Amino acid sequence: MASARANDSYAWLSAVEIARKVSAGNLDPQAVVRAQLAAIDRHDSRIHAYVFVDHNARSSPGPESGVTLAVKDSQPVAGMPWTYGTAAWRDRRADEDAVPVARARAAGMAILGKTNLPELAASVGTVNTLFPATQNPWRQGITPGGSSGGSGAAVAAGMACVAMGEDMGGSIRIPASCCGVVGLRPSPDRVPSEMVDAAGLSSRGPIARTVADARILFSVITGTKPDRLQDAHRRYRIGVADTSPLGADAACRDACRRAADALEGAGHHMEWIEWEPEPVARGYGLVRRASMASFPADMSQFGPGIRQLAEEGRSLTAVDYFHAFEAATNAANRAVTRPLQSGLDFLLTPTLGLLPMPIEKVPPFLGEDWSRYVQFVLPVSFARVPAVSIPAGTHDGLPVGVQLVGQFSQEWELLDFAEQLEAMPGFGFHRPPDLE
Numbered sequence: 001m002a003s004a005r006a007n008d009s010y011a012w013l014s015a016v017e018i019a020r021k022v023s024a025g026n027l028d029p030q031a032v033v034r035a036q037l038a039a040i041d042r043h044d045s046r047i048h049a050y051v052f053v054d055h056n057a058r059s060s061p062g063p064e065s066g067v068t069l070a071v072k073d074s075q076p077v078a079g080m081p082w083t084y085g086t087a088a089w090r091d092r093r094a095d096e097d098a099v100p101v102a103r104a105r106a107a108g109m110a111i112l113g114k115t116n117l118p119e120l121a122a123s124v125g126t127v128n129t130l131f132p133a134t135q136n137p138w139r140q141g142i143t144p145g146g147s148s149g150g151s152g153a154a155v156a157a158g159m160a161c162v163a164m165g166e167d168m169g170g171s172i173r174i175p176a177s178c179c180g181v182v183g184l185r186p187s188p189d190r191v192p193s194e195m196v197d198a199a200g201l202s203s204r205g206p207i208a209r210t211v212a213d214a215r216i217l218f219s220v221i222t223g224t225k226p227d228r229l230q231d232a233h234r235r236y237r238i239g240v241a242d243t244s245p246l247g248a249d250a251a252c253r254d255a256c257r258r259a260a261d262a263l264e265g266a267g268h269h270m271e272w273i274e275w276e277p278e279p280v281a282r283g284y285g286l287v288r289r290a291s292m293a294s295f296p297a298d299m300s301q302f303g304p305g306i307r308q309l310a311e312e313g314r315s316l317t318a319v320d321y322f323h324a325f326e327a328a329t330n331a332a333n334r335a336v337t338r339p340l341q342s343g344l345d346f347l348l349t350p351t352l353g354l355l356p357m358p359i360e361k362v363p364p365f366l367g368e369d370w371s372r373y374v375q376f377v378l379p380v381s382f383a384r385v386p387a388v389s390i391p392a393g394t395h396d397g398l399p400v401g402v403q404l405v406g407q408f409s410q411e412w413e414l415l416d417f418a419e420q421l422e423a424m425p426g427f428g429f430h431r432p433p434d435l436e
Contacts, residue, residue: 010035011158015213018066029059029066048132049154053113062108070160073114085128088297099192100221115150125362137432145178147171152179168202170377176389177351177401211419226412236345241275251395252350277375283328289313332382349376351389351401
């Protein structure tokens, strides 16, 4: 029994703790791998975060030896399935690692497996026709968000230290908020990708239980380190938006206001700003249809909803696409870029406009309720700046998150500031109740 308890405690060690203990010779790195594989065996038949698990996963020597990584199934891992959640690629396996995965291996991390996503990452939930629907570790039947829902659920449930996500229209930040973990969307191209994103919106990034762990994975996958220490006594100007013409759930607005009050209490200056997400959502609807139409796969094997959107994308003209992209970008610049270029250091919003909902009630992709759900994350994507979702407690037993937005390519500064908020009462990761 004591051994089982110790094994379980290893599963919840942070990447920071693991690296320190392994470096000091006080922890066998493979003990963490065994603990998290055991956690997958115990919990994933209920949560369904993984679509493939490498039961022979091993850590290797390196600065992050013992840290475990789960990888979203939109990214290749050598020898593992690479389905992207679609029947069109049901039998595909990757020949080589994605660049960030290769960097994680070289740093000593153990790759535990591939995590679930909706077909072609085109949903704010995590349901497809190949695998069981991913459940939120906080409550059965509730969505973990999407499209990196498997990665968010795996980290929240102690089934990986950190995970790789990918975010075009919110797909790292949405599951981070729904699962009560930290999710960083870097500026596009900060993390290398071997695949072409014609829209230039998609960004790979870390999901973790703490900002410190997200910082470690970000450093590994970008091959960078901060070039200077942040002044802990500096006081910032923060632009705050807690609602828009679309409206937001009261609990989401309350989380944002609690964060604003906490930061103001620490000496930072809050300024309320306007938020106009509707033109961004309209433009993204056309851009995303075009991106789905461009997938090099047999559309007849797509699910009905995805096939319809892809067919609509193929009917678009180049002029349709550019007008939509321009309109969405202009609106995002008004909401996000202009305030950040006019003296504000960071922005603060709710991560989502709606709370996590039952899986069967996840808003249809690109529909009206979807627009309300993603109203705070989507403009940030079109502004091409980094953003991080931080856990901000719970409402009715389900997680809620807040979003901090930084200056272009200034992820290190954003993470340092996010760590201040994470340390304040009412914020930061807590284990889901059935996993304590």
